[in-house]
Amino acid sequence: MEHNLYTILGVSHTASAQEVKLAYKRLALKYHPDRNQGNARAEELFKIVNAAYQILSNPGKRARYDLKLQYLQEQRQTIQQHQPYHNPRYRQTREPASVSERHYQNIPRRDERRFARKDLYITAGFFAIMIVFSLLLKVTMDYITGEDKYKTALTYIEDGKYSSAHSLLTDAIYFRPKHADAYLTRASIEMHVYENYRSAVEDLNQVIALQEKPSAEAYLMRGKCLAKLTQYKQAESDFGQALSLDSTLHVAQLDRGEVRLFYLKKYGPAIADFSAFLVHSHKGESWANALTFRGFGYYKTGDYAASEKDYRRVLQADNNNGRVFYLLGRTELEQAQPDSACAHFNEAYRLGYSAALLELRANCR
Template identity: 40%
Template sequence: MSQNHYQILGVSTTATAREIKLAYKRLAVQYHPDKHGGNTLYEDLFKAVAAAYHILGEPGRRAQYDHQLQIAARRAEEARRQQQYRAQAQHLYGVPMPPPAPLRTRRPAGSAERHYRTIPRQRQKFTRRDYWLTAMFLLGLLLFVLSVKVTMDHVTAVSNYDDGIEAYTRREWSTAHSFFTETLHFKPKHTAALQRRAELEQLIYHDYVAAAQDYRAAIVEIESSRRRAALLSRLGQCHAALQHPDSAQQAFRQALALDSTVVRALLARGEAELFQRRRYASAIRDFSAGLRHTRSSVLLARLMLYRGLAHYKHQDYGAARADYWQVLTLTPRSGQVYFLLGRVAQKEGALPDACEFFRRAVVQGYQFAEDARNETCGRRQLPVTPVQPARN
């Protein structure tokens, strides 16, 4: 090793990364060729400083370089020790030849001079200690095999899960589902794989029975109350899709008992109250609670839309109209919201406003508004009046 990079940078072998970086910056500025008129001497010094920092500035290369320095130091010390304690008979450029083998004084003994005695064979007996040693050896071998299997299963499960996540991000749903299934084959209690596979089964394949089974298996293994609440909310959605309202409501109650800010649980429970049980007041309470705990524009729009429907069903048309106008601020091209505003205006007896809202809904591509427009407005052209949003 012709040059010591620590000496070039002027730091010790125990210098920190910050000290090495500061030394490099100082020497790079000092030896930069542009400051010395392109002198080749400073150019060589600048290259040597850059090469030294290339080795010492990266932890992996520095560790390898330190290891090489230690090996070189040990070799030098060994050479010095051998030179210091060289045997007296050793020559400078080699050692003398070994002494010749001693001469035999007689020929080897013949067969007549050799005496043989048969050693009786003894029967080997196992003692208690031997049995214990054998049992311990077999137990250790079994534990070793089990540990290897557990380790290999864990490594294979982690590898399959990572591949499944990559396929999940690429929207290759079938491939991701296969990888998650392989992960659970090697590690059945892999909670992340259970959750991901359940999401695919629920949202992509609409297999709510399999999704509910995976959600239940993941909930048992999760200790975090917030994560359990989120999965219970998903489980409630699966029960609701399977037309099991009682099970869905129980899952939503458990989720909200663990975490009262789970917006999806509030949304799903409010939907069940609105569309299935027709309990509009409780649905309004759930939607209002969800609005207090979310900032997502998608969830905000959905919560306010459903709360407006609940107000409409509760015959509170002013509150319904206010919610619909709030939804329009988030989704201004929603033909469905214009259609719902037309229904509110129709209930209030404002036929020109209703016709205008139905017309806007048709313009935005909401085809259901065409029949309502023909039914309410007929073929006669009502005067188009500017519709002003309701003020809260």
């Protein structure tokens, strides 16, 4: 059986969120360190099960993971269909020709005739015209072929055939090396499907170089990839460039705030980014993330009351968020509210956020 996150939890690819959650709880109880003290294998399995649940319980991460599984399956099928066939029994060779079959003839030399200067000019002009015509024909055919492959790739993407679309986009770029849209589309596949961020950055560099006025989308995508490659200063710069080109691209504020908060330790500017994003967002996963991140930013700056307020707003919308219960407990500890903090650590652990166990052991009796 293929080893993947679904087989780790023992559920099918079509399992519902509730089935995934029940399977995780069963395995988490089975391999929990408290039940298997001294058992290193059980501890490792507990970590694996927890990591699998973190992906499959998140709709966005699960969708990207399913796309990766689909891509790998397509790659295996392609390799199986193109296995080379070699069998010595089918190799047929002919014995070398005998001496009697070989014919050597003396080719008589023809009389050479000198070209007149006029003939030379006419011949040169004819070949020049043919060369120019051939070049124009090649440029035209390359343009048509490149555009056709690009448009076909777009239809493949709509059908979820990302591997085939990627190959067609590569062909389109071969025929039209300055096709900025083809580079941008291929970068999107490399970024969101294959998670090959380095290749995506190379394509996005081409997009920005080729576009007369580089788009905010190109800078936003490159900033996301640079953040994944731990190039945080460059990522911050790209997010800022995206916002300068399109002030309505509010997701860039969320992304830049995240880089500033967690990696550059610029807590004040990060809080400002999250606050600007929240002016235009009032619900959904991005809204919850912005509130959670801003709450953590307030926590790092010592503004515990503001931090607690943001965490409680998230929990009003989603009371199954174990991570936020955990963060709220830490904020309450800083405000000398141990009873409330312990209750929230316990709730976080009940919801599967294992890091809360350390706080329970250290601060709660």
